[in-house]
Amino acid sequence: MxxxxxxxxxxxxxxxxxxxxxxxxxxxxxxxxxxxxxxxxxxxxxxxxxxxxxxxxxxxxxxxxxxxxxxxxxxxxxxxxxxxxxxxxxxxxxxxxxxxxxxxxxxxxxxxxxxxxxxxxxxxxxxxxxxxxxxxxxxxxxxxxxxxxxxxxxxxxxxxxxxxxxxxxxxxxxxxxxxxxxxxxxxxxxxxxxxxxxxxxxxxxxxxxxxxxxxxxxxxxxxxxxxxxxxxxxxxxxxxxxxxxxxxxxxxxxxxxxxxxxxxxxxxxxxxxxxxDFSHEAVMNFIMPYRSAIGACVAGQGDVMIGAAVLVAQANGLSEKTFREKLTKMSINNETTFGCGIAAATLGKKHPSGVWLCDPLLANVNKVHVATLPYETKILAQDISGGIGETGCIPSYKDFNDERYGHLIQKYLKACSSAEDRVKAARLVEWLTVGAGIPGCMHGGGSPEGAKLIIRANMEIEDKVKMAKRLAGIEQENKKTGQ
Ligand SMILES: Cc1cc2nc3c(=O)[nH]c(=O)nc-3n(C[C@H](O)[C@H](O)[C@H](O)COP(=O)(O)OP(=O)(O)OC[C@H]3O[C@@H](n4cnc5c(N)ncnc54)[C@H](O)[C@@H]3O)c2cc1C
The missing domain is CATH 2.40.110.10 (Butyryl-CoA Dehydrogenase, subunit A, domain 2)
Structure with a gap:
């Protein structure tokens, strides 16, 4: 290798x-x-x-x-x-x-x-x-x-x-x-x-x-x-x-x-x-594993977002405890997309050619979560970090070190860590939430609306209605509304 x-x-x-x-x-x-x-x-x-x-x-x-x-x-x-x-x-x-x-x-x-x-x-x-x-x-x-x-x-x-x-x-x-x-x-x-x-x-x-x-x-x-x-x-x-x-x-x-x-x-x-006749199948074979595993991508970036947000909070003099509720929500988002992908993998089946196809319903549910939850995680990372993380609202490295006014910028950026460490953590939040680090949560691996079509096709509503009728003791057939 x-x-x-x-x-x-x-x-x-x-x-x-x-x-x-x-x-x-x-x-x-x-x-x-x-x-x-x-x-x-x-x-x-x-x-x-x-x-x-x-x-x-x-x-x-x-x-x-x-x-x-x-x-x-x-x-x-x-x-x-x-x-x-x-x-x-x-x-x-x-x-x-x-x-x-x-x-x-x-x-x-x-x-x-x-x-x-x-x-x-x-x-x-x-x-x-x-x-x-x-x-x-x-x-x-x-x-x-x-x-x-x-x-x-x-x-x-x-x-x-x-x-x-x-x-x-x-x-x-x-x-x-x-x-x-x-x-x-x-x-x-x-x-x-x-x-x-x-x-x-x-x-x-x-x-x-x-x-x-x-x-x-x-x-x-x-x-x-x-x-x-x-x-x-x-x-x-x-x-x-x-x-x-x-x-x-x-x-x-x-x-x-x-x-x-x-x-x-x-x-x-x-x-x-x-x-x-085989183009549909080829794309579907792609979609299942891709939409399962993409939950791990956003979870992996979410891990870094949690770490970066806590670093800014600490640099601001605030402990992780102040933001426990928000950090817990970020973790739940990460593990939801990761876990849904693992479930789609586990409930998959072998194709006669020998490769593994993931569960279509769970894989596409995961795609919809991937198109929503990471954005909330990003908002929370920005929320915890304050304005300097949200938009990277910090003078550049060059200005930070300028002979004429750099010392003043450093003085006012300092909180409970060195000014430089605070800026490094905040720049990372900026990079992860609005900068170059953003992965394609919404359309990468296909649009969530496309995923919803597959979810609808796998919802088995009729079976669920039968289930409910049996439990409710309803025997009569319902009229079809056509809607
Ligand atoms: C970060 C990122 C990385 C990517 N990497 C790759 C890659 O490596 N390889 C690759 O091949 N592609 C890649 N893509 C492309 C990605 O697969 C597409 O963006 C995705 O499939 C959606 O297609 P589109 O962008 O053309 O959206 P559009 O087709 O323009 O869709 C936009 C919206 O219109 C809706 N829509 C589309 N057609 C209809 C219709 N007929 N009726 C009703 N609604 C409709 C969609 O559901 C969606 O909501 C990447 C995208 C991103 C954002």
Whole structure:
């Protein structure tokens, strides 16, 4: 397995194809726009070498029997899925934020492991064998794999084939014997600058006329024809900041637009080619584990928020006891999303291909909690920290040390700790609640409204009505209201 330095070296060797603010980034490991996210991802490699974390971050490959990164493993049972949650919580604890250049790709490969198996069984294709070969290679190379599902989509009320511009969803432009040519885009993709490869999944709900959009494959991040543009981000100011103004130097979320201009993907790397009937299943296979484990991400960041808020309180001369009620609520929020994910994992079932699928109802209930509870945790962290944490309302490090007035700023920022420690804790709260550290609680892993649709489909209201009727002693059939 790679060391952090070998990982960074693998990124430096790649073709440069990432832009930001009109500039082509020549070295993603040092450029201010991408450096922090790469440092965050490098911490995965570092932690994997630490005996304390090894069992969480690594596992044995079911393909080769070798020790591999868990982020490239097949999730085969509830224990593997629980380890997924523990690993995400740990990585948020270590970096304060998202290492999204790994988890989407990992979940996508597990989803397609099941879907390629099903396609081969039903259609006689050889997608599963291709996946096996690629995954064995990927594990051996210890690659970092981002995942791309989200299409630009255009008019949300129309399917891909009815869009005014046919490129609004990534599509197969040409199917050839040796592979496919794809055109379109994937947007808001996490951590691609930190990745060696990108796993692409289709959208869902496709009919026969949308078959060109039913496509899944994996590509090197620097493949010819792919241009990547990084999104502008709150962390952009970092280039001008120093010392405690950047509280976390080893982590930070990035998101990018992937622009596919007639990219050729060789056959061995194509895992779905126009099988529209299977696109829904592929996305559902993705959603279940992803929405289960994302509860651990926000819990892991919530842990840091509790710690940071208590640090500011202490620096202000207040004990943790003053805020016990609020801190308890923050803990309840953390454990609710973590625990709901563990429950979804535990109550899952094995797919015939060997991978584990989580319980759909609990996984989607978790997604709805993830889209709400962390915001309350952030509010409480700001509440406890006061104005300097809420908006980071503190002069910059440069002003703090200015020869003319710095001593006055330090004098008035001092409370019960040194002025500098108080500022460091407050900057961390700012970073976690309004700054670069915010993970995508609302739409990351899909919108909560989409999760509610799945919850509604799994509510089994009729069974519950029957239950209530039996207990109430009601025998008569109710008239259907049609509402
Ligand atoms: C931090 C973050 C990280 C992300 N990382 C990744 C990543 O790594 N890879 C990836 O592939 N994607 C990623 N995404 C994208 C994410 O999956 C999408 O944002 C999400 O699926 C929602 O899609 P959208 O943003 O296009 O929202 P929209 O589709 O614009 O939805 C906005 C709202 O409209 C509603 N809506 C949409 N269509 C309809 C309709 N037809 N009828 C009624 N209501 C509708 C939705 O429910 C939602 O409430 C990330 C997003 C975030 C915020």
């Amino acid at each position: 790679k060391s952090p330095e070998q990982y960074k070296e693998s990124l430096r060797k790649m073709r440069v194809n990432i832009y930001k603010f009109g500039e082509l980034i020549s070295d993603v490991t040092t450029h201010p726009a991408t450096r922090a996210t790469i440092e965050g991802h490098a911490q995965i490699f570092k932690a994997a070498q630490n005996p304390e974390y090894q069992d969480i971050l690594t596992t044995t490959s079911s393909l080769s029997g070798d020790r591999i990164s868990r982020y490239l493993s097949l999730i085969k049972n509830a224990d593997d899925m629980i380890a997924n949650s523990k690993m995400k919580r740990l990585m948020f604890n270590l970096t304060g934020t998202c290492t999204g250049g790994r988890c989407v790709g990992w979940t996508a490969l597990n989803a397609m492991w099941a879907s390629t198996y099903d396609m081969d069984q039903k259609l006689g294709t050889d997608y599963h064998e291709r996946m096996k070969n690629w995954l064995a290679w990927a594990q051996k190379q210890d690659i970092t794999l981002a995942g791309a599902l989200t299409d630009p989509k255009g008019d949300r009320t129309k399917p891909p084939s009815k869009q005014e511009d046919p490129d609004m969803n990534l599509r197969i432009l040409e199917g050839r014997d040796d592979g496919i040519i794809v055109r379109g885009a994937k947007v808001m993709i996490c951590g691609v600058a930190a990745a060696n490869e990108i796993f692409v999944l289709p959208g869902m709900g496709y009919e026969a006329e949308d078959k060109d959009y039913a496509v899944s494959f994996v590509i090197p991040r620097d493949i010819e024809g792919l241009t990547i543009v990084e999104a502008r981000h709150p962390s952009d100011l970092r280039e001008f900041e120093e010392s405690f103004d950047i509280p976390v130097k080893m982590g930070g979320i990035t998101q990018a637009y992937l622009l596919f201009e007639d990219v050729f993907v060789p056959k061995e790397r194509v895992f779905m080619k126009r099988e529209h």
